[in-house]
Amino acid sequence: MDFKEILNKKKGLINQALEKYLPERSPYPQSLTEAMRYSLFAGGKRIRPVLCMESCRLFSSDETDVLPCACAMEMIHTYSLIHDDLPCMDDDDFRRGNPTCHKKYGEALALLAGDALLTLAFHLLTKLQSKNAMRVINEVSDLVGGGGLIGGQVADLQGEKEGGDREKSLHYIHLNKTAKLIIASVRSGALIGGAGRTDVLNLTVFAENLGYAFQISDDILDVTGSKEELGKSPGKDKEQDKLTFPSLYGLERSREILCQKINAAVEILKPYGKKAAFLYALTKYVGERKS
Amino acid sequence: MDFKEILNKKKGLINQALEKYLPERSPYPQSLTEAMRYSLFAGGKRIRPVLCMESCRLFSSDETDVLPCACAMEMIHTYSLIHDDLPCMDDDDFRRGNPTCHKKYGEALALLAGDALLTLAFHLLTKLQSKNAMRVINEVSDLVGGGGLIGGQVADLQGEKEGGDREKSLHYIHLNKTAKLIIASVRSGALIGGAGRTDVLNLTVFAENLGYAFQISDDILDVTGSKEELGKSPGKDKEQDKLTFPSLYGLERSREILCQKINAAVEILKPYGKKAAFLYALTKYVGERKS
Numbered sequence: 001m002d003f004k005e006i007l008n009k010k011k012g013l014i015n016q017a018l019e020k021y022l023p024e025r026s027p028y029p030q031s032l033t034e035a036m037r038y039s040l041f042a043g044g045k046r047i048r049p050v051l052c053m054e055s056c057r058l059f060s061s062d063e064t065d066v067l068p069c070a071c072a073m074e075m076i077h078t079y080s081l082i083h084d085d086l087p088c089m090d091d092d093d094f095r096r097g098n099p100t101c102h103k104k105y106g107e108a109l110a111l112l113a114g115d116a117l118l119t120l121a122f123h124l125l126t127k128l129q130s131k132n133a134m135r136v137i138n139e140v141s142d143l144v145g146g147g148g149l150i151g152g153q154v155a156d157l158q159g160e161k162e163g164g165d166r167e168k169s170l171h172y173i174h175l176n177k178t179a180k181l182i183i184a185s186v187r188s189g190a191l192i193g194g195a196g197r198t199d200v201l202n203l204t205v206f207a208e209n210l211g212y213a214f215q216i217s218d219d220i221l222d223v224t225g226s227k228e229e230l231g232k233s234p235g236k237d238k239e240q241d242k243l244t245f246p247s248l249y250g251l252e253r254s255r256e257i258l259c260q261k262i263n264a265a266v267e268i269l270k271p272y273g274k275k276a277a278f279l280y281a282l283t284k285y286v287g288e289r290k291s
Numbered sequence: 292m293d294f295k296e297i298l299n300k301k302k303g304l305i306n307q308a309l310e311k312y313l314p315e316r317s318p319y320p321q322s323l324t325e326a327m328r329y330s331l332f333a334g335g336k337r338i339r340p341v342l343c344m345e346s347c348r349l350f351s352s353d354e355t356d357v358l359p360c361a362c363a364m365e366m367i368h369t370y371s372l373i374h375d376d377l378p379c380m381d382d383d384d385f386r387r388g389n390p391t392c393h394k395k396y397g398e399a400l401a402l403l404a405g406d407a408l409l410t411l412a413f414h415l416l417t418k419l420q421s422k423n424a425m426r427v428i429n430e431v432s433d434l435v436g437g438g439g440l441i442g443g444q445v446a447d448l449q450g451e452k453e454g455g456d457r458e459k460s461l462h463y464i465h466l467n468k469t470a471k472l473i474i475a476s477v478r479s480g481a482l483i484g485g486a487g488r489t490d491v492l493n494l495t496v497f498a499e500n501l502g503y504a505f506q507i508s509d510d511i512l513d514v515t516g517s518k519e520e521l522g523k524s525p526g527k528d529k530e531q532d533k534l535t536f537p538s539l540y541g542l543e544r545s546r547e548i549l550c551q552k553i554n555a556a557v558e559i560l561k562p563y564g565k566k567a568a569f570l571y572a573l574t575k576y577v578g579e580r581k582s
Contacts, residue, residue, distance in 0.1 A: 028437035029445045036437070083406065088398035107379035108448050111402070115374065115409070116437035122413045123432035126425055134417055134425060141414035146319035146327070146407035154320045157399050 003281040007050065014049045015041070017067045018074065021124060028116065035105040035113035036120075039078050043096045043231075047214070047286070048073040048185040054279045055189030055203055058272055065128045065192045069136065072121040073185040076144055079117035080181070082110050084153065090240065097231035132191040139191075143184040152176025159243040170243045178218075179211025186210075202268050209265035214286050216258040219244035221291070223251060229291045262287035294572040298341065305340045306332070308358045309365065312415060319407065326396040326404035327411075330369050334387045334522075338505070338577070339364040339476040345570045346480030346494055349563050356419045356483045360427065363412040364476040367435055370408040371472070373401050375444065381531070388522035423482040430482075434475040443467025450534040461534045469509075470502025477501075493559050500556035505577050507549040510535035512582070514542060520582045553578035 001009070018040060026033045049070030056066040085092040085100040086107060092100050102110035125137045142148060155173045159166075186207035190200050221230060222237045223246050237244050245254040265283045269276040292300070309331060317324045340361030347357040376383040376391040377398060383391050393401035416428045433439060446464045450457075477498035481491050512521060513528045514537050528535045536545040556574045560567040 026437065029442050029449070031449065032437050032442060032445045083402060086402065088402060109445065111374060111377065111379060112441050112445055115406075116441045118406070118409060119432055119436040119441065123429065123436060126429035126432060137428065138414065138417035141410055141417060145410040145414060146317065146323050150403050150407045150410065151318075151320050151323060154323045154400065154403055158320070158322065 003278070003285065006278055007282070007285075010050050010053065011046045013067070014046050014053075014070060014074065017071050021068065021071050022075075022120065031105070031109060032113060032116060035101055035109045036117055038104060039082050039095075039101045039113065040075065040117065042098055044074065044078065046074060047282070048077050048181060050282065051182060051207070051210075051279070052185040052189035054276075054282070055186045055195075056193035057189075058203075058275050058279075059190065059193030059195045059199070065130045065133075066189055068124045068127050069188050069192055070185070072124040072140070073181065073188070075117040075121040075124070076140075076149075076184075077181060079114040079121070080144075080149055080153070082114040082117070086110060089153075089157070090236070092232065092236070094232045128192065130192045130194075132194075136188045136191055139187060140184045143180040143187075148176055148180040148184075152178070152180065156242070166243060166248060170245070170248055173243060174212055174215045174245075175208070178215035179208050182211035182214065183207040206265050206268040209261045209268075210283055210286060213258055213261035213265065213283075216245045216254055216261065217286060217289060219246055220251065220254055220258065221289075222246075225290065231291065258287060294569070294576065297569055298573070298576075301341050301344065302337045304358070305337050305344075305361060305365065308362050312359065312362050313366075313411065322396070322400060323404060323407060326392055326400045327408055329395060330373050330386075330392045330404065331366065331408065333389055335365065335369065337365060338573075339368050339472060341573065342473060342498070342501075342570070343476040343480035345567075345573070346477045346486075347484035348480075349494075349566050349570075350481065350484030350486045350490070356421045356424075357480055359415045359418050360479050360483055361476070363415040363431070364472065364479070366408045366412040366415070367431075367440075367475075368472060370405040370412070371435075371440055371444070373405040373408070377401060380444070380448070381527075383523065383527070385523045419483065421483045421485075423485075427479045427482055430478060431475045434471040434478075439467050439471040439475075443469070443471065447533070457534060457539060461536070461539055464534060465503055465506040465536075466499070469506035470499050473502035473505065474498040497556050497559040500552045500559075501574055501577060504549055504552035504556065504574075507536045507545055507552065508577060508580060510537055511542065511545055511549065512580075513537075516581065522582065549578060 022037060022040060024033065024037065052070040052073050053066050081095060082101045084090050085095055086102055093103050094100060101113060122137065125140065128136060152173050155169060156177055159169045159173055183204055186203050187200060190203050219237065222234050225234045227233055245257060249257065262283060266280055269280050313328060313331060315324065343361040343364050344357050372386065373392045375381050376386055377393055384394050385391060392404060413428065416431065419427060443464050446460060447468055450460045450464055474495055477494050478491060481494050510528065513525050516525045518524055536548060540548065553574060557571055560571050
């Protein structure tokens with residue numbers, strides 16, 4: 001099987017698990033379940049849960065715990081997108097080619113669907129059997145909180161208006177808004193797999209590089225991509241005067257930095273040999289993706 | 292000391308702990324910390340954390356774990372209020388006599404401050420040393436999720452417009468929107484204190500009754516209270532055509548039900564004797580409060 005086939009197989013496993021954790025007939029109010037599922041099953045690339053599973057697989061073949069954790073990562077990602085798309089935030093009407101959650105269900109239900117996905121993610125993490133379960137919840141809640149993902153969103157909003165050190169701001173935003181959830185996904189997987197201290201540290205550096213790469217390629221695609229490729233309107237960053245890699249360094253230099261980050265990431269995977277072959281291909285894919 | 296003095300002393304302990312867990316100089320972006328602290332220190336009654344501490348004290352004198360848990364309950368309460376006040380939800384301009392979080396800091400920052408408080412609450416819970424720590428996180432994330440607090444908010448929004456069984460809806464809303472976080476506070480405290488199965492069950496019934504009582508008295512105060520007493524405009528429920536106890540049963544019958552719930556709650560406390568004296572007084576206070 002080639003990379004895309006394996007990726008699709010893994011996505012299938014994740015979608016099946018997500019279906020189990022948030023079925024159509026949940027004990028939630030029907031409209032809430034619908035709004036949550038609308039965004040959760042809107043064709044996401046499932047990069048974070050795949051990273052979580054693959055990091056685990058470097059150390060263990062047992063998938064009992066990693067699937068719920070992988071799904072929690074995707075739920076946190078989805079909640080952050082729903083809130084980010086709201087009119088008071090980035091005010092986006094389309095996401096992955098479809099109307100955003102609030103366009104479809106209204107702002108109130110979208111807000112609450114985001115809240116409920118975040119809460120369900122933590123609930124899923126309490127079901128981990130791993131001896132590292134509490135550490136995983138501790139780290140995840142740190143990496144996606146005010147000093148992580150949410151802090152990055154705050155800086156992203158303010159970066160639009162404020163002056164100051166733009167380079168420092170840009171790195172803060174990309175590290176927190178994007179890389180930290182990728183770090184959380186990779187570290188959680190590794191911890192559930194039973195990785196030792198050094199491996200967890202190495203993979204954190206891998207994830208940080210990959211996280212930056214992911215956001216830089218997003219920034220580049222917003223300049224160079226078409227609406228068809230992206231599933232949303234390109235040029236939004238410039239329109240909103242967002243602080244991005246192309247806006248600060250230009251397109252060519254941004255591509256160079258992207259390439260450096262990808263290389264730094266794959267370098268760390270080498271000692272893991274064949275077991276990391278898929279992670280290796282995934283990292284390369286992030287550097288070359290068109291959507 | 293009389294009841295009010297003891298309550299103020301306990302509130303002092305909680306405020307001190309909240310100050311420690313979310314200090315002015317946190318690692319978060321400054322504006323985010325400010326918005327979170329603005330709502331967290333806006334003069335809340337601290338009923339939920341006090342309930343958590345007192346439930347624990349029925350079984351243990353060790354307060355190591357219960358204070359972080361009590362603070363987590365207040366953070367979840369505050370997040371739910373910030374999101375509930377947003378224009379797309381209840382659209383409230385005042386809370387406890389002050390502008391609401393979004394009126395002061397804008398909608399985007401208020402939304403993210405709510406998200407960050409919820410996330411910080413789960414982070415705090417991972418620091419519990421109790422052998423029941425994972426169970427506490429499991430239960431809390433269930434009680435405040437789509438099948439609990441958030442589900443109640445969804446029903447509350449929809450209850451304004453929809454027909455159907457209004458009595459059933461009203462009970463669903465009050466149980467989920469209000470009682471479940473009070474149940475979470477009481478159960479968490481009891482579990483951290485080391486309560487056995489029967490005690491946890493009894494206190495759950497206590498908390499459910501108290502939770503209903505709390506919301507019914509809120510409903511009544513919205514009809515009978517003044518702006519000075521409430522710190523917000525009264526009559527909002529009627530204006531928004533909310534489903535409340537007075538709107539469904541009238542004021543007199545609502546007062547009777549409130550009285551029944553308070554009596555049912557205090558009845559459960561009797562076997563705990565002197566240790567429950569403060570909880571007893573607190574429950575009575577909820578039945579008679581003017582703000």
